[in-house]
Amino acid sequence: MANLAVMLEGAAATHPDRVAVIQGDSELSYRDVDAAARRVAGVLVSAGIRPGDRVAFSCPNVAEFPIVYYGILKAGAAVVPLNVLLRGREIAYHLADSRAKVYIAHRGTAALPIGEEALEGFRATESCERLFLVGAEPGAVPEGADRLEDAMADVRDVFDTVEVDDEETAVVLYTSGTTGQPKGAELRHRNMRDNAYSVSKVFACDAARPDTYLAVLPLYHSYGQTVVQNIGFAFGGTIVMLPRFDAQEALELMRRHRVTFFSGVPTMYWGLMAAANESVDVAQVARDLRVANCGGAPLPVEMHRRFEERFGVTILEGYGLSETSPVASFNPFGREPKVGSIGVPIPDVEMKLIGDDWSDVDPSPGTVGEIAIRGHNVMKGYFGRPEATRAVIRDGWFRTGDLARRDEDGYYFIVDRSKDLIIRGGYNVYPREVEELLIQHPRVSLAAVVGVPHEALGEEVIAVVVREPGADVTEEELVAWGKERLAAYKYPRQVRFVTEMPLTSTGKILKRELKEMMAGA
Known part of the structure; x- marks a missing residue:
């Protein structure tokens, strides 16, 4: 079967009673997850979903994520996972751009009201027909939405997964590359499935000795989906859910559930090292941990050394993008890594360096070029954007x-x-999106957004602004403007005012100069 849902179904057939998901004090077996996913598929078909349709999905790392994710796939639809930090106006854009027919959203919490933002975005999107809320209290669902659990109770858990062609779209992941509004990278069933299996070879995953994974990477992101969820399910592993990263809680869960496989970004490793000095039995965590891998940003050399000393495991860095499902390279497991390197191409993937005109650069060691990737992992294209696709894919x-x-x-x-x-x-924070919002402010004439080094976060977002003549807008006002309208990780934490921008001869803003100026300020 080509459907990506085979990741769940294979394990459910082979190891039905094995624990698939742990969340808090509750556990779900593979049989439980598969049965619930079948019900989700039944709900979607009853709601009018047909093969090839798209279903948007907003959910943190909780047990419902794999249930709904694989349920959408079983129905023959494509999953459009959305960042849970998006605000209503951003959600509306994604729903309309993806032409999602149905939207499923977790209700969230008081601190992160996903459901409220989902409802706002849904109501602003005429093309999206239904909204289902997950985890809402019975009888507390607002007008215009339905409670997913109620809908699931009305269907049987008998559902034959829709067979799809390998070339059909399984997931649409939104990314803007580096410019403009976010674009949906269409990833085929074979892209996601083959990428998971190739990465599993890198880490020597074995269904006879299944790993226990701590899901701290957001599962709505391709890194978490492939390296944690899909690999974990494909090899009958156990996924321990952590909805919001907290280093102390992460270490405690690693100790309690004997986690063997940890995937994170540099800030998470930074947090684990800081928390390791407290009450958790780090020695036990270190004895159980088999694999530690990192992506998303470069990991400092010192962090490599300190983590290996404390946990006895070398962090393996890798590289990829949403457009490559996402993994393209990793430092090989079992070998001494080259610190600072993103490794070598994973099985069945090629990488090379090219120039602006697509020509291969001099292959001599040390020559700089742009990374180009070919293999099973390269996306079908950007949804509804053939020109943007042609600009980045050739042969x-x-x-x-x-x-x-x-x-x-x-x-x-x-x-x-x-x-x-x-x-x-x-x-990923894409400056143009933030700049376009700032320029909408009536007292802003011009804005440029840059990242400057930050010890804990890797980079911090700073806006450089030219005011309208005579305007007196303050830093606090512009920070609040962005905070109200953008996801929490996007809005600028600092605003610097200038009277003019450094420009090239063609009128482009010299962001490199701005970065240097802001970093030295």
Whole structure:
């Protein structure tokens, strides 16, 4: 079967009683998860979903995530996972752009009211027909929405998974590359499935000795989906859910559930090291931990050394993008890693360095070029954007926009991130989106957004602003403006005012100069 839902169904058939998901004090077996996913599929078909439709989904790392994710796939639809930090106006854009027919959203919490933002976005989108809320109290669902649990109770858990072609879209992951509004990267069933199996070879995953995974990476992101959820389910592992990363709680869960497989971004490793000095039995955590891997941003050399000393495991860095399902390279498991390197291509993936005109650069060690990737993992294209697709894919090669060099052993080292992309705490922040919002402020004439180094987050978001003549807008006002309208990881924490921007001869803002100026301020 080509359907990506085989990741769940294979384990449910082989190990029905094995624990699939742990959340708090509750456990769900593979039989439980598969049965619930079948009910979700039944609800969606009853709601009018047909093969090829898209279903948007907002959910933190809780047990419902894999249930709904695989349920959407079973129905033959494509999953459109949305960042749980998005605000209503941002959700409306994603629903309309993806042409999602149905939207499923977790109710969230008082601190993170996902359901409220979901309702606002849904009501602003005419093309989306139904909204189902997950985890809402009975009788407390607002007008215009339905409670998913009530709908699931009305259908049987007997559902035959829709067979799909390998080339059909399984997941639409939103990314804007480096410019403009977010674009939906269409990932085929084979893209996601084959990427999970290839990465599993890197880490020597074995269904006879299943791993226990701590899900701290957001599962709505491709890294968490592939390296934690899909690999975990494909090999009959157990996934311990942690909805919001807290280093002390993460270490305690690792100790209690004997976690063997940890995937994170640099800020998470930074947090684990800081929390390791407290009450948790770090020695036990270290004895159980088999794999530690990292992506999203470069990991400092000192963090590599300190983590290995404390936990006895070398962090393996890798590289990928939403457009590559996401993994393209990793430092090989079982070998001494090259610190600072993103490793070598994973099985069945090729990487090379190219110039602006797509030509191969001099292969000599140390030569800098743009990373291009070809293999099972490269997306179908950007949903509804053929021109944007043609700009980045040629003859099966995907150009990443990331500059790198390669050493004599074939290991790649990132030299610079895609143009002006900011990576804050593992989240991608695309400056143009923030700039376009700031310029909407009536007292802002021009805005440029840059990232500057930050010890804990990797980079912090700073806006450089030229006021309208005679305007007296303050830093506090603009920070509040952004905070109200953007996801929590996107809005600028600082605003610096200038009378003019440094420009190139063609009128483009010299962001490199701005970065240097802001970093030295």
